[in-house]
Amino acid sequence: MSTSIFSKTASTSNYERMTGNCTRIVAAEMVRIKSPSITSSSYVLDNACGPGIVTEQVKLLHPETKILATDLSPSMIEEVQKRTENDKWTNVKTDTLDVRDLSKLADNTFTHVLTNMGIYVPNDPNFALQAIKEMYRILRIGGAAVTSMWADRVWLSAFSKTAMMIRPHEEPSNMLRMDPEVLRGSWLLKQIEDGGFGNNAEVRPFATSVSATSLEELVENMMVAAPLLLKGYDEEELSRVKPILKEELTKLRTYEALEGGAVRIGMKSWIGVGWKKGDEKEVPL
Numbered sequence: 001m002s003t004s005i006f007s008k009t010a011s012t013s014n015y016e017r018m019t020g021n022c023t024r025i026v027a028a029e030m031v032r033i034k035s036p037s038i039t040s041s042s043y044v045l046d047n048a049c050g051p052g053i054v055t056e057q058v059k060l061l062h063p064e065t066k067i068l069a070t071d072l073s074p075s076m077i078e079e080v081q082k083r084t085e086n087d088k089w090t091n092v093k094t095d096t097l098d099v100r101d102l103s104k105l106a107d108n109t110f111t112h113v114l115t116n117m118g119i120y121v122p123n124d125p126n127f128a129l130q131a132i133k134e135m136y137r138i139l140r141i142g143g144a145a146v147t148s149m150w151a152d153r154v155w156l157s158a159f160s161k162t163a164m165m166i167r168p169h170e171e172p173s174n175m176l177r178m179d180p181e182v183l184r185g186s187w188l189l190k191q192i193e194d195g196g197f198g199n200n201a202e203v204r205p206f207a208t209s210v211s212a213t214s215l216e217e218l219v220e221n222m223m224v225a226a227p228l229l230l231k232g233y234d235e236e237e238l239s240r241v242k243p244i245l246k247e248e249l250t251k252l253r254t255y256e257a258l259e260g261g262a263v264r265i266g267m268k269s270w271i272g273v274g275w276k277k278g279d280e281k282e283v284p285l
């Protein structure tokens, strides 16, 4: 999908640099779902899998678990296939599928559908609902869909401030901006409820962070987003970005310098769970 920053053109190493572990930390929490827990006899869909971050986290806990990893981007799927080979994962299959249309997958198939940061794209207000309806359909009774979403992406404001220092009379890019409404936990809960899970839905906050081994590395990693956020800047302007960005990152409210030179920027996410129990159509009184 062309509107996402994680489109076919984004290489996976860029993905790892830009995310700086922030989706991995959320994935590690999602796979620890307690009811029902993931076991070696589960069948998991890693939906909008990217380079296979959720798959990796499941495999760390349960190497035998059967997983289907799907994404719309063929380059992401290639990346999962490479990791499957390199890490000698067993029971992992892949497919290039759209979260909004999983019609290749039969009803009542999976024990768990995990979708880490994969239910939102800008300019498509029905994206999340379509995706959740599909998750509900393909889950077995007794299964659960675990879905995450951002509550904030603190680092983006360092880019906006940098842009304003360089081009003070221009609005910074809104390429990656999300409607504040979709960053609310209540938005995610509504998608899960309305997507078919009804009263069998729950959302909670979860803290994560983007990190790097040094501030310099963090700046370099963040520069991966420069073509999107600083589009059209000339060479002279671009040459001023790094030192300003470096300073703006250190001013962020969640910026932390850790022992040994590593740095991180705290971020907040939401983790939602929908359980398919079979009683979702009951009207609450």
Ligand SMILES: C[S@@+](CC[C@H](N)C(=O)[O-])C[C@H]1O[C@@H](n2cnc3c(N)ncnc32)[C@H](O)[C@@H]1O
Pocket (backbone or CB within 6 Å): 001, 004, 006, 007, 008, 023, 024, 027, 047, 048, 049, 050, 051, 052, 053, 054, 070, 071, 072, 073, 076, 097, 098, 099, 100, 115, 116, 117, 118, 121
């Ligand atoms: C933010 S990344 C999340 C990746 C991964 N789940 C993780 O834990 O890091 C979003 C992913 O959604 C994929 N994506 C975007 N639109 C999609 C769609 N319509 N159907 C399936 N995947 C899609 C992108 O290619 C990208 O890999």
